[in-house]
Amino acid sequence: MIRISIDAMGGDHGPEIVMPGLLRVAERRPDVRFLIYGREDVVSPHFIKHPRLRAISQFVHCEVAVRMEDKPSQALRHGRWKSSMWKAIEAVKAGDADVCVSAGNTGALMAMSKFCLRTMAQIDRPAIAAIWPTTRGESVVLDVGATIGADAHQLIDFAILGSAMARAVFGIAKPSVGLLNVGVEEIKGQEDVREAGSLLRAAELTSMDYRGFVEGDDLGKGTTDVVVTEGFSGNIALKTAEGTAKQISGYLRAAMSRTLMARIGYLFAKGAFDRLREKMDVRKINGGVFLGLNGIVVKSHGGTDDEGFAAAVELGYDMARNGLIEKIRADLDQFHARAPELSRRKAAEPTEEGQD
Template sequence: MSQTITISVDAMGGDNGPRVVLDGARMFLTERPGLNFIFHGRQEELEPLIEEFPDLKKVSTIRHCDNVIAMDAKPSQALRKGRGNSSMWAALQSVKDEEADVAISCGNTGALMAMATFCLRPMEGIARPAIAAIWPTLRADTVVLDVGATVGGDGRQLVDFSILGAAMARALFDMKSPTVGLLNVGTEEVKGLDAVKEAAQFLSTATNAGMTYHGFVEGDDIGKGTVDVVVTEGFTGNIALKTAEGTARQVGTYLRMALKETLISKIGAFIARSALRALRRKMDPRTVNGGVFLGLNGIVIKSHGGTDAVGFKSALGLAYEMVRNRLKDKISEGMSRLGPLPEHEADDKELEAEST
């Protein structure tokens, strides 16, 4: 990788248009000079915007694409209509062609996963990719995966996800051997689905794998920060993610209502306003932002569709760290350290990309 990191951006994805994307890139560039950007999208919309940001314009290239993937498009439809001619595909193609080090999009999650899997292909030894989220906890941030890419899966796939999540934790948190837990309905060895038990049996005997297997964890362990990496399949992981997001909004609403009830509470809210703003940003998934597609021959970051410029800057920061800390190399290292792995079950179905 060259010293200058190049970020390929689907500038048309998301709910709020390209202005948020370019403004977020401008903000990030002030913090991390020495970057290049390739913005993919409609030239007539992007060129007037980038003229407003001269410093960003100096390090940016615009690649025209007429086709924009709708936020509600089905993955199969998006792949069929957007392959080779959409801003989302072009952002991924720049990574495949080694013009860029990482691709990022605020667009349709299912479509992005389908296109990324088809364009970049899974790494050798990985059957299906995963989406990893960074989860704020009482202890520190935790990596949780899969949160929606692969519904169901065998024990070997959970082992794959453990390798991927541990590599991300090593890259993001500078850990030598992050702790890994399998999400289960209890911590006892006899509990859980066969796939979870199978993965646990393998991980419990793994040594020198760049991770420390903790055992089973339950849902409340995610927020506690019991382990550095929580591993599950995409159906359960996506429900956990959406439940946490909904709970954060619920608590935030209750807090706002309580702080408006009396004069004393309003005065207290005014005094604590800076702390309350910090809490709101920490709990808002649009600002604590960025999911990482793991297990592909290229790094792909999914930014929240409803993010603002500050949130997109946060996602760019995640993209930067994944490249700078050699995420792909650390995944390969983890695979080689584990030695012979159990076989994947035969599965002829296409990869399911579930929108998050």
């Protein structure tokens, strides 16, 4: 059984969306069980509507719900020990759940997750990883907003984390990995990015196929299974892609309703447009994963519907089912076993003077 702890109070709609979403997961994943945390007076009216969900769930009343507008420091000060968000995370730490899912306040969820679960021994900073739709299928992109800036070794950590996630979610034995940069040439980009690329190439890790640098347009092409960047540029790329998808959808709707002939043409091409709509449906790739912690935490978009929340829960299910944490630890051990040798080799190399 895969046990998933749920913060039922998170998001714009709370249990009104969470409960139908969990029911969808239960119908598709018969080996799932839920630990649901929230205020009884708010959750119960929605929980009692779904007998099948009640049969595979345990509900725990919590006095406090973290608000979407709360600052992380406020959430930690007032919500620790007794909020639905904290309790859901704590269930992972205690071993009562394999993964935690919340649609609540992102900053509060990250702060509580770091405080409760702690980062892995060899990880400096956690990262938020997202599933990115591409022309080839899907890729893992990280970091998309956990931290601003990253040095070479943190970028290497992100590459290891993203590679392990791709193996767990996509079932790829040796995912291809690229570092996001301003050009594909080895001499381009910031020093930290170039150093990370050099160390990854020298490490020759068996868990990944390092392909070098990739550019912004490679995100949509799906040039690599994993794209690594720091949180500032990653978050901008994510928000830009979301905005572009909405912009294109708006253009299409306006064009198809502009004239009578356009509406008639839409009827003939409805099948093609339905496939396009499904491909661009952000609900199906909902869920940001906090990687680098001693446990799996998934952040669902706060404004999603029940199908979107179900997608976030199923993402957590797949990672727990396929041993994400064990894969990350094994990959980190392999890299750090070689780290002293790589550091000596790097120190012996001549330095590059300038760049194009």
